[in-house]
Amino acid sequence: MKLFNSYDLAGLDLANRVVMAPMTRSRAANGVADVLTERYYSQRATAGLIITEGIAVSRQGTGYLFTPGLYTDDQGQAWRRVTDAVHAAGGRIFAQLWHVGRNSHVSLQEAGAAPVSPVARRAHGVQTYAWTAPGVPGHVATSAPRALATEEVAAIAADFVAAGRRAMQAGFDGVEVHGANGYLFEQFINGELNTRDDRYGGSMENRLRLLLDTIDGLIAAIGARHVGVRISPFGRLYDMHGYDDEAGTWLALAQELGKRNLAYVHLSDQRTLGADCDTSFFVQFRKAYAGTLIVAGGFDRDSAEAALQEGKADLIGFGQPFVANPDLVERMGHGWPLAQARRETLYGLHGATGYTDYPRHAAQEGAAI
């Protein structure tokens, strides 16, 4: 099967075309990866490529409790132990760099500040995982954001570049800019939400500027072959709505990204995340973008193989199946059944439970992890 064939990702040899999609697990007590993080990712190192959970590029970019960062030396050193463990197990790993924009809560921000966004408009009906009272984690409505000043926007691009440098120092094989799923970059790209009248709003070119400036900054700092980007064309997660010439916006982005020789573009199909997402557009995107394409969302072995055979993607991302199946590649390869994840331990400080305690398939018992 093509799914189990190797792939040359801009000079990085991947053992197969199975990608572990980025998944926030909210297990980093102080925003720092730990020995369980190391174990969790190295258990999953037979994936052709691991993309980490979203990693905040700044305190301001943080939107959920116990998510890790890459903006202090301690955070960088902790990630070095993770990348070493994954590489020792034969794996490849990119860091997903994240700024949530308005999808945050004052209890997560420096001195209780408001979260930031292109405009001061709250995401309706959106919750986050934050402090409901001091010391009490729980689900709360996201806070009202404030609009970023023009000069602050460029500073956010600089935060991504700094985090990208730190990621490479920490031994990552590359970084993925999280431009998907209703977070900061999508808030800027969305023409219904982003009504700014400066160089970051209004026209299509202006709405795409922050993402492209960030990518260009990263390319200059760490090289295009170490930079990927995740986007969700026509995504509707977190109160994002349709807007004029939405297809044209994504096709313009496809054209711009195509000039940049990136490691890859990663499309997020949000339907298994509970959002509407018109994936018929993905085919158009594929035609407009000649580089390596990852598609993720709702795949099993057979649908992944079909997508590869039909030329819809080069690599396939699997999210939820990797939670309870550290050996997902081996299970799919042998046609062994998949274990189901326990939802109550998906997020939060549950230690090893629901994180590193999912066993490999019984047929491999006794084999070293």
Ligand SMILES: Cc1cc2nc3c(=O)[nH]c(=O)nc-3n(C[C@H](O)[C@H](O)[C@H](O)COP(=O)(O)O)c2cc1C
């Ligand atoms: C627990 C969980 C956490 C997730 N966290 C992230 C994240 O940090 N960044 C991101 O881009 N997508 C995130 N996603 C979306 C996944 O990467 C993936 O696109 C989605 O789960 C659909 O794929 P699947 O049907 O194979 O699970 C998350 C999904 C899950 C289930």
